[in-house]
Amino acid sequence: MTGAVTVFVPRDAAARSVGADEVADAIALEAAARGKQVHLVRNGSRGMCWLEPLVEVSTPHGRVAYGPVEAHGVGELMDAGMLDGAPNSLWLGQTDEIEHLKRQTRFSFSRVGIIDPLSAEDYETNGGLAGLRRALEMTPQQIVSEVTKSGLRGRGGAGFPTGVKWQTVLDTPSELKFIACNADEGDSGTFADRMLIEGDPFVLVEGMVIAALAVGASEGYVYIRSEYPDAIATMQAAIDIAYLNGWIGPTVLGSSRAFDLYLRVGAGAYICGEETAMLESLEGRRGVIRAKPPLPAIAGLFGRPTVVNNVLSLAAVPPVLAEGADAYSQLGVGRSRGTQVFQLAGNIKHGGVYEVAFGLSLGELVEGIGGGTASGRPVRAVQVGGPLGAYIPTSHFDLPLDYEAFALVGAMVGHGGIVVFDDTVDMSRQARFAMEFCAEESCGKCTPCRLGSVRGVEVIDRIVAGIDREDNMSLLEDLCETMADASLCAMGGLTPSPVRSALEHFPEDFNKFRAPSL
Amino acid sequence: MVSKTSGSYVPWSKERTIEVVDKHRCERGPLMPILHELQEMFGYIDPDAVDLLASELNLSKADVHGVVTFYKDFRSDSAGDSVIRLCRGEACQSMGAEELARHALEHLGIGFGATTPDGAVTLEQVFCLGNCALSPAVMVEGRLKGRVDESRFDEIVNELKARAR
Numbered sequence: 001m002t003g004a005v006t007v008f009v010p011r012d013a014a015a016r017s018v019g020a021d022e023v024a025d026a027i028a029l030e031a032a033a034r035g036k037q038v039h040l041v042r043n044g045s046r047g048m049c050w051l052e053p054l055v056e057v058s059t060p061h062g063r064v065a066y067g068p069v070e071a072h073g074v075g076e077l078m079d080a081g082m083l084d085g086a087p088n089s090l091w092l093g094q095t096d097e098i099e100h101l102k103r104q105t106r107f108s109f110s111r112v113g114i115i116d117p118l119s120a121e122d123y124e125t126n127g128g129l130a131g132l133r134r135a136l137e138m139t140p141q142q143i144v145s146e147v148t149k150s151g152l153r154g155r156g157g158a159g160f161p162t163g164v165k166w167q168t169v170l171d172t173p174s175e176l177k178f179i180a181c182n183a184d185e186g187d188s189g190t191f192a193d194r195m196l197i198e199g200d201p202f203v204l205v206e207g208m209v210i211a212a213l214a215v216g217a218s219e220g221y222v223y224i225r226s227e228y229p230d231a232i233a234t235m236q237a238a239i240d241i242a243y244l245n246g247w248i249g250p251t252v253l254g255s256s257r258a259f260d261l262y263l264r265v266g267a268g269a270y271i272c273g274e275e276t277a278m279l280e281s282l283e284g285r286r287g288v289i290r291a292k293p294p295l296p297a298i299a300g301l302f303g304r305p306t307v308v309n310n311v312l313s314l315a316a317v318p319p320v321l322a323e324g325a326d327a328y329s330q331l332g333v334g335r336s337r338g339t340q341v342f343q344l345a346g347n348i349k350h351g352g353v354y355e356v357a358f359g360l361s362l363g364e365l366v367e368g369i370g371g372g373t374a375s376g377r378p379v380r381a382v383q384v385g386g387p388l389g390a391y392i393p394t395s396h397f398d399l400p401l402d403y404e405a406f407a408l409v410g411a412m413v414g415h416g417g418i419v420v421f422d423d424t425v426d427m428s429r430q431a432r433f434a435m436e437f438c439a440e441e442s443c444g445k446c447t448p449c450r451l452g453s454v455r456g457v458e459v460i461d462r463i464v465a466g467i468d469r470e471d472n473m474s475l476l477e478d479l480c481e482t483m484a485d486a487s488l489c490a491m492g493g494l495t496p497s498p499v500r501s502a503l504e505h506f507p508e509d510f511n512k513f514r515a516p517s518l
Numbered sequence: 519m520v521s522k523t524s525g526s527y528v529p530w531s532k533e534r535t536i537e538v539v540d541k542h543r544c545e546r547g548p549l550m551p552i553l554h555e556l557q558e559m560f561g562y563i564d565p566d567a568v569d570l571l572a573s574e575l576n577l578s579k580a581d582v583h584g585v586v587t588f589y590k591d592f593r594s595d596s597a598g599d600s601v602i603r604l605c606r607g608e609a610c611q612s613m614g615a616e617e618l619a620r621h622a623l624e625h626l627g628i629g630f631g632a633t634t635p636d637g638a639v640t641l642e643q644v645f646c647l648g649n650c651a652l653s654p655a656v657m658v659e660g661r662l663k664g665r666v667d668e669s670r671f672d673e674i675v676n677e678l679k680a681r682a683r
Binding site for chain 2: 013017049052188189190194226230262265267269281283286287302345348374387417437440
């Protein structure tokens with residue numbers, strides 16, 4: 001391949017959804033037509049979705065980016081010297097110098113978009129396996145203590161300290177323990193798990209092996225939702241390659257430790273993102289949640305002690321081990337340590353993933369980094385933390401992004417998804433949708449969630465129609481209170497949060513149709 | 519999981535079902551992987567497969583039936599030649615997914631979960647495809663599409679219909 005120019009075109013599903021495959025084909029075709037040799041690498045996404053498909057060309061001065069590239073424009077770009085990194089209308093300069101990337105602290109996403117996701121060699125030469133190698137020299141307790149010291153908290157939404165969870169599994173005696181990775185990323189507005197799996201799957205493998213060494217587990221399961229076919233294919237390929245290279249299997253990196261890793265696919269049930277429902281699904285049952293206690297850490301998968309962690313929690317572990325707990329805990333604010341991978345979504349100009357230390361304000365993220373709405377209209381509301389997260393008005397844009405600050409105002413950072421709505425949004429519709437979604441996706445185990453959500457839709461309809469407004473308003477508040485306090489899991493327990501926040505901050509939207517006066 | 523065109527499915531058979539069961543029998547909790555593979559092979563889960571799986575895996579019929587009906591992916595009858603899944607999650611809503619959904623229902627003349635009379639397209643609703651920065655999103659035969667407006671949706675449908683003919 002001497003003389004060949006290396007060109008990167010993402011294989012990420014988001015990039016493919018706007019034509020990355022067609023662009024890659026066009027590059028191969030147009031280069032051949034010009035007698036140029038091109039070495040095409042299908043990398044992960046850099047996370048700047050509005051620039052996808054983002055094409056990068058390797059030059060003596062580093063990688064140069066172009067975007068968004070369209071397949072029919074590739075020939076013209078080549079004529080304008082794209083393969084030499086020459087400027088043109090889509091030229092973004094050196095990728096590393098792009099402001100949006102430079103301002104991030106990429107800890108979990110350090111390799112995403114840079115390497116070929118399925119190249120074991122790329123992974124190792126870019127810092128991969130350093131954490132696992134160090135973990136192999138440590139005792140289980142040392143590994144757990146290191147993770148505890150880093151301050152890493154579960155990235156799935158609840159923010160539970162990862163080290164504490166691991167300690168419980170380590171301290172629970174059993175000849176069989178499991179690591180279960182929750183990649184059932186069902187929250188609208190979140191896609192970081194998907195991008196990480198599609199862009200750097202080996203880091204997840206490595207994180208799971210380290211977790212296994214730490215707690216004494218011998219088997220791991222990655223549970224990916226079926227709505228993510230690209231992530232499923234990439235993860236399976238990564239597991240196969242990891243076996244071939246001896247990173248997992250009977251002798252992890254030539255050590256005496258064994259770890260087997262399996263991929264399991266969900267089947268279209270949002271509730272399976274709840275950890276106990278996921279365990280039920282992994283066992284081959286309906287995704288009905290379990291009452292806690294017992295905690296999965298004590299009696300989890302098949303009744304055995306199980307570490308259940310989100311993709312991003314496990315992906316943060318290898319760098320924590322490689323660089324030490326302090327490197328991680330130095331970042332962030334208060335009890336929110338390290339970085340969070342925020343996902344700017346919905347009606348936003350510069351959408352994508354943005355990994356940064358905790359503490360940035362919501363407004364800086366949405367208006368500054370996100371560039372405001374895609375429609376160009378004013379922002380009216382943002383929903384943070386998925387369908388169960390609160391709607392936040394722009395008057396709260398000074399809110400710092402950390403777990404505790406959000407909890408204080410009845411909101412949650414959750415998995416870091418931020419969905420932006422412009423001023424055309426009808427918040428009574430969004431409140432109704434929250435109840436509708438809960439009714440659709442409730443597992444049905446507990447009454448407040450199963451029935452409360454259905455009644456919630458009806459009551460909101462009556463309020464909006466102007467029928468017995470005041471009575472129905474107090475009924476809705478009653479219903480929200482019952483759901484929040486009496487549901488078995490976060491599905492029913494948090495559904496009131498978008499409803500209540502919409503009512504609190506946007507009451508005018510519920511008052512459009514007045515009952516005819518007597 | 520990944521939708522295929524109906525031409526690539528084989529008719530349901532007991533023998534092939536047992537082959538699939540045998541492949542997964544030694545796995546822990548094998549029911550979900552088995553159901554996925556059966557659906558990929560036959561395009562749906564035949565009611566007769568429920569009884570067979572129950573006896574092969576030493577489960578009650580109620581358990582197997584419960585799983586098949588709990589998860590939206592498992593169909594009890596075949597879909598059309600192509601499946602379009604339209605995202606109705608909040609991120610897509612903020613970019614006009616509800617309007618797109620109305621347009622899709624009108625254009626195809628069917629409801630969610632239904633198949634066009636010519637058998638070409640099945641339309642399903644889904645809550646989040648993970649393409650939330652490029653909304654509205656749809657998935658066509660397992661391939662994600664972003665920034666789908668009404669005219670792009672029509673193009674997609676026309677292509678699928680032309681192919682079905």
